Amino acid sequence: MTTTDQALETSAEQPRLWGRHAGVVVPPFLVFVAAIGLWELIVEAFDIQRFLLPRPSEIASLFVEDFGRLIQQGRNTLGVAGRGLLLGGGIGIGLAAITFRTRWMAEGIGIYAAVLKAVPVISLAPLTVVWFGIEAGSKIATVSIATAPILFTYTLVGLRSADANAQELMRSYAAGHFRTFWNLHVPYALPFFFSGLKIAVTIAMIVAIISEYFGGSFENLGGYIRNEANNVHTVEVWTAIVMACLLGISQYMIVAGIDRYVLRWHPSKRGG
Amino acid sequence: MTTPDTSREAAASGAQTAIAFQGVRKEFGNGANATLAIESVDLDIAEREFVSLIGPSGCGKSTLLRLAADLIEPSGGSVLVNSKTPRQARLDRDYGFIFQAPTLFDWRTVWKNVALPLEIMKISGMSREKKEEEIERLLSMVGLDGFESHHPYQLSGGMQQRVSLARALVFRPSILLMDEPFGALDEITRDRMNLELHRIWEETNTTILFVTHSIPEAVLLSGRVVVMTARPGRVQEIIPIDLPYPRTTEVEESTRYYELVTQVRESLGTAMAGGL
Amino acid sequence: MSASAGPEVAAQFSARERWLTEERAERLRSTSARITLIVILVALFLGGWEFLKWATDAPRTTLPHFHEVVDYLFSINSQGDVVWLAIGRNLRLTFIEALSGLSVAIVAGFAAGTLMALSRWTGRGIMPFVIGAQTVPIVAIAPALVIWLGTGWETKALIAGFLAFFPIAVTSARGIGDVSQDSLDLMASYGASRTEVFFKLRLPSALPYIFTGLEVAAAFSVIGAIVAELPVGSQEGIGVVILTSQQYFSLQPESLFAAIGGACLLGGAMVGMVRIIQIVVLRGHRAQELS
């Protein structure tokens, strides 16, 4: 048992524990309430037309009503984002793992990665449609093009961050490449990998929705938005936005939670 | 006062050589950028000997140690470890290396850090219970019982370095290569660690090559002190330390001890003057 | 300085001089190595393109030859324009949109990030929404904004700025907040005011962080501008060119490749610009790490 665990279990620390959680929960809640209230008031006061900016209350009630369908569409979008991330992450992490010891190779791929990061990926969406079809295939491809260079860069820097003395220690044990990789380089890469993953999950979601917007099925958030926006059903569009945000936040929080759990040994993760 | 331990003297002067440097030269970089770190170093370290390397910083002490450890290769001359090439000695896991920084793995507990070499080396003829017993014994020897499941960030610098000492001892290497192992510790912890190290050395059959920049430390611990010149590093003088064993605080108060400290200090002064 | 110190100083000086020329030579070597590498990478890209075409026996309507795309760039389109000039005009507009958006985002993002870093309660209150708002699909709000604010470049700049805001806000908050307690104590021991702490400590140490965010923001601003051009009603911009080329893809596949190439160039130019500024501003800083 760690000293922090013990500290948290003593009853004297209880108020502070509550205080810490309150500090994390209360401010966002207040901001949320204030923002929604302000929004409602502005729509009311300036008499903004419904198709331009609907009231939060309207959006909320339709959101609840349509929840079943929205969650289904969200699931489809998440599926595309997830599969794209898996493919892109696999390619990026794989290339980083293969090349991190070979400077010129990593450098060469690094330049491609830098270029890809500068490329507006959505401009590639029409092309992926030509190559991989209008349905999921093209969207998965676009998401992987967007996420692969991010995970490549972060993983590469992480793998290379292994302490020089620790590498010599492994060498002094006559540890093979494979053992050194798992026992030393991978743990060093993890914090970087998670930083990259937190960025990549968000980008995967954004890119998935944008590429769905480019065509294909309506049974996903991007397609739904395209369809409803064309018919100027603004409230419907907003329910999809809310769903996208909720999924984005939960995704991020899940990754951040795993990050905290997996890296609980990491000096930067102890304490608040 | 006890008499000098004659069997130990015999071991130091006779029989087997643990580490042999012969005309060793090491150059870093090449062409116009090259730095000559050490040149024509001859040094024999006998089995069970405790030898300290001392010299101005940048004179190549770490370089010598890393040559013996096969972490780098000499540019000239030869290095033999247990009568083998350093590479073979490394593959045979003949030595343990201790760095100035504890170099613990943050993601492993104290226990698992000490177990690391055993995991990697798959030492044959040592049962699981035996290994666990050994780790436990070492941890209590370095005074860390009760900290088995702590992570490195929960330990002080001195405790971390003690873990690294236990980790180096756990696979029972015949040689310990120590690069200013206690240099970053406060004096009190350092004194304790020194006495502990010395006790371990007396209890086991380990050969120790110890880099330090503390003259009293070198004199107190060693059978011989090797003084090196400034860059390019050469052996300036080898000073035998004829103090009685075991080395205790009592020894530290003897006149001979002071004479030897002075002798090393003067030799070091010459070494530094020569280098400038 | 006394005469006796002469040779020593001279020796030091020549050592320093030698070091400088060596460093320059080293840098030259690495620059030429870099250029060679880039030439090789471009050759690999083109080779890969043609190999892919040859290996999959792809028709022109899936993957034209590279030279066909180049030929197309120099041809005359149905409006009587030279194609590359027409694309260039559209790129210019998108560039203006992206750059204006990025500029606004830099100011707003930096201000928001600073506020979040320096006021704990504001930070805790806003941070979750900053993360959440990043996932707001801009494609969804773009049409509404276009209806609202018109199809002018300002609307597109706003959308570009919206997307570019988040990376800057997040990295500014992190950089400005992430100052070691030791440095803060040191500044306090000098009796430094809050303003001095900000300008002499927080801002300089935050710059490397902010620039990583800025690079992402530059790329995002281009994406934002392009997405903003997609809703019906837009007449100009590289996004419109891409959309039109997509419609006529089967007739003139080269046009889509040319348009995408143009968009990629624009993204590269924006990010490259930030890189150059970064190199100039961060000359004294250590190499930047990611985590």
Ligand SMILES: Nc1ncnc2c1ncn2[C@@H]1O[C@H](COP(=O)(O)OP(=O)(O)O)[C@@H](O)[C@H]1O
């Ligand atoms: N990897 C290296 N590359 C270049 N020069 C090195 C390297 N390692 C050590 N040196 C140089 O060799 C000399 C001796 O270094 P070192 O053995 O670390 O000295 P010490 O441990 O005695 O302080 C120093 O001048 C140092 O700059």
Ligand SMILES: [Mg+2]
């Ligand atoms: Mg050293």
